[in-house]
Amino acid sequence: MKNLKKQRRIQVIALATVALIVSTALIGYAMRDGINYFRSPSQVMAEPPVPTEVFRIGGLVEDGSLVRGQGETVRFSVTDGGATVPVTYAGVLPDLFEENQGMVGTGRYVNGVFEASEILAKHDETYMPKEVVDALKEQGVYQEPDA
Numbered sequence: 001m002k003n004l005k006k007q008r009r010i011q012v013i014a015l016a017t018v019a020l021i022v023s024t025a026l027i028g029y030a031m032r033d034g035i036n037y038f039r040s041p042s043q044v045m046a047e048p049p050v051p052t053e054v055f056r057i058g059g060l061v062e063d064g065s066l067v068r069g070q071g072e073t074v075r076f077s078v079t080d081g082g083a084t085v086p087v088t089y090a091g092v093l094p095d096l097f098e099e100n101q102g103m104v105g106t107g108r109y110v111n112g113v114f115e116a117s118e119i120l121a122k123h124d125e126t127y128m129p130k131e132v133v134d135a136l137k138e139q140g141v142y143q144e145p146d147a
Helices: 002-031 041-046 130-139
Strands: 037-039 055-061 073-079 084-090 102-110 113-121
Touching: 037 041, 041 055, 041 084, 041 130, 055 084, 055 130, 084 102, 102 130
Parallel strands: 037 055, 084 113
Antiparallel strands: 055 073, 055 102, 073 084, 102 113
């Protein structure tokens, strides 16, 4: 009787452990596409990522670089003051997207061009994403907005 209880307890513990491992693996598998690392243009140029890696890039849209192509295709460059990365995007840009303003894009770096699948722009004239502010401060080119 004692051995039967002990054996049943071991089975329950083993089953719970296996269930925990499987659930952790499934959560990790489900989240793998939801995690995008942020890089500044200087980091992209210093260590170019592989073309299959999806990541976020942020900085300021370089003045004079915005070129609207056929249809919804747009080309521009993003800079952090230390390096500049050309960007292509096929889609409608956010209303607040402008040159010399902060932006964050999600996509891949292929053949020297960042191919964006999503573009996020500033919320207002003073907003800039934290990652962009940190990257600009690291380059020594960040300027506090006027209050």
